[in-house]
Amino acid sequence: MMENEYLLLSGIQHFQFCRRQWALIYIEQQWLENVKTIEGQFVHDKVDQPEIKEKRKQKIVVRAMPVLSHELQLQGVCDVVEFHEHPEGVPIQNFDGTYIPHVVEYKRGKPKSGKEDVVQLVAQVMCLEEMLMCTIEEASIYYNEVRRRLPVPITETLREQVRGIAKEMQSYYKRQHTPRVKMGAHCKSCSLEPICLPVLTKSKDVMQYMRRYIA
DSSP states (O other), rough: OOOOSSEEHHHHHHHHHHHHHHHHHTTTTOOOOOOHHHHHHHHHHOOOOOTEEEETEEOOOEEEEEEETTHHHHHHHHEEEEEEEEEEEOOOSSSSSEEEEEEEEEEESSSSSHHHHHHHHHHHHHHHHHHOOOOOOEEEETTTTTTEEEEEEOHHHHHHHHOOOOOOOHHHHTTOOOOOOOOOGGGGGGGGGGHOHHHHHOOOOOOHHHHHHHO
């Protein structure tokens, strides 16, 4: 697979939240906005300024940094990557010294009960590790409601989970397959509910459902 055919890294969050939602967006190219998606876009607009690098004492801050992984066959953008000067770090082009990278992902709202934000962050870290040939032990997620960073240890268990998710995404995409939905409370907060029609897709017989609804 060529690099320009790699799947978008941002999709791993949708896939972890709901495989059908991911397929509707990335395979069928369908999308609807709701309050949450608009708020999320506003949060990212504040940090998505490509190619901006700032040097602050012993730290370099890079915003909207493009990353990719040949292993995962994913490509995307890190909201913010901080490079902290450290003797055991890696060299950074156009800067003296060596640095340890720290990925920071910005999210709307507050920490979620699921792992969708975490696996997206870990995928970003794995892309950066592959590009810089280093190991990153910790990253952070910043939630705009709690207004602070939450550290996320990058464990081998999480790395294996991301590898499995990436393979499953590739399988669905190659087959152009949109899976059926498993209904849950999360459906109510999904902007694609009017397109997804989870009640209909769950029913084995749509006509049977319509008869019950009319009755």
